[in-house]
Amino acid sequence: MVSRRARPDCRGQRPRIATVPRFVRLVPTLSLTLPLTLTLTLTLTLSLALALGACGGGVRGTPGAAGVRDPLFPAMGNGGYDVLHYDLTLAYDPGPGRLTGTAMITARATRDLSAFDLDLTGLEVEGVTVAGRAAPWSRGGQELTVRPQGGLGEGERFRTTVRYSGTPETITDPDGAREGWLRTADGALALGEPNGSMAWFPGNHHPCDKAAYDIRVTVPEGLQVVSNGELTGRTTGAGRTTFVWHSAEPMASYLATVAIGRYGITRSTLGDGLPVYLAVDPDQAGAGRELAARIPQVMEWAERTFGPYPFSSVGAIVARPGAAGYALETQTRPVFPGAPDTRMLVHELAHQWYGDSVTPKSWRDIWLNEGFATYAEWLWQEDHGGRTAQQVFDALYRGDRGSVPAGGEKIWAFPPARQPGAAHVSDSPVYVRGAMVLHKIRQSVGDPAFREILRGWAAAHRHGNADTADFTAYVEKKAPGKDLREIWRDWLHGKGKPGHE
Secondary structure, three states: OOOOOOOOOOOOOOOOOOOOOOOEEOOOOOOOOOOHHHHHHHHHHHHHHHHHHHOOOOOOOEEOOOOOOOOOOOOOOOOOEEEEEEEEEEEEEOOOOEEEEEEEEEEEEOOOEEEEEEEOOOOEEEEEEEOOEEOOEEEEOOEEEEOOOOOEOOOOEEEEEEEEEEOOOEEEOOOOOEEEEEEOOOOEEEEOOOOHHHHOOOEOOOOOOOEEEEEEEEEEOOOEEEEOOEEEEEEEEOOEEEEEEEEEEEEOHHHOOEEEEOOEEEEEEOOOOOEEEEEEOHHHHHHHHHHHHHHHHHHHHHHHHHOOOOOOOEEEEEEOOOOOOOOEOOOOOOEEEOOOOHHHHHHHHHOOOEOOOEEEOOHHHOHHHHHHHHHHHHHHHHHOOOOOHHHHHHHHHHOOOOOOOOOHHHOOOOOOOOOOOHHHOOOHHHHHHHHHHHHHHHHHHOHHHHHHHHHHHHHHOOOOEEOHHHHHHHHHHHOOOOOOHHHHHHHHOOOOOOOOO
16 A cells, blocks of 8 residues: 555645735725824734734634645645635736636635635736635735635635736746646637646645636637536627636636637537537637547547546537647546547547546646556557557567657656656656556456446546545455555556566
8 A cells, every 4th residue: 555644635734934924915995085194003003903813813723724735746735625616707808918807716614714825826916805804815926825804614614706817827837838828829728737727716726626617708709718517608798708617517726728719619419418519729620520520439438438427518629739739638628739639539538537537636646647548548449450458568568669659768767656756747657657557457357357447446536536545445445356566566656667477
């Protein structure tokens, strides 16, 4: 079994050193019509009272943690509360690239709180309320610290409203990928893995805190807005159009997306009635028609292989190739840099089960996303007249020229569940060696049991979070009598190239 000591805890706390915030907004403000000396006196009195309150005088609890101790991204997420629902109202003007937003965040306190943090970078905060009452707040790096009047009690459900605006940032990850708010020729594309979502809305931006979403976006008439879930409303007036998207199933914030542009929209349904919503950039229109024809075939195979589809709609966003430069499994509506081939489509749709529905508890567990999605590619080939998964595995192990994917020669650089740092979160061991772990399990337990593990793992943690220890425990439970210790020791956690018979 793997030690859980490094596992992040969305409710976890860590000591915080009392510091003077970079700046604090205090409300209500005092009228400037008062005499100057009286105004200064009242302002000082109010400031002292609020400061004392935040330190515990008459306020319940202590501050929530500014981070959930993720082993790769320790500053991400926040402690002390659990988000239940995000209601985002946005307006975007592509000309100057200005975003105006109001985020209403419904959450439940998991402990007594005198203050709590939200992750937000770059944008200017104009006001914050908690339970309808104005709340003091401060900024420091990516942290927006909120001090609700009177504090919050453990178990209390509360709503925080944040008004903000500005030019959203494009973030460069430690691995060099670009995310956040990406401006395009005719709009924008918001992508969030691992921490880009904090560039366009405040929240608890760690995958261990999933929530439902309602996203309203107003743009100049003629543009489309595509997001996760179902389109539940569209209205046009005064040269502006507002799109309303609803996601009822829990979603990690890194999987939320907004695509703004002159997309061509295709709506259809699968044989079981599942809605399909496909948005394609005009430059990719021809390839988009081919994609629309392939999605039903891939989805039928995926449901046979992985179990019932976990969401209420499916589809894709096909952007221009230069918009992001990579594909991402944004929930219900994966984003592709140009029309994908079948392999890429299989990979991102498999993520709807492994990654989107069953989401990792920490970024160290990301191999559970990428290993499963990569192995899905191997299974698709095997089931459709291509190389078997065993042949792919053997070629990778031998390092056959032409059989090893980009970066694949480095698959032995580190174990899939032990990335050396954030810059390696997307390296080939996470994908390829992660898939090889699954194949070793298949070799050990046999095909019937392995197929049951594929479906059962997705069902057991549907719409939840899981880590590596949860997975190894699940496999051992489903394969009694099988000794899997060597797989865990050598293939999942071991350094270097394991021995192979």
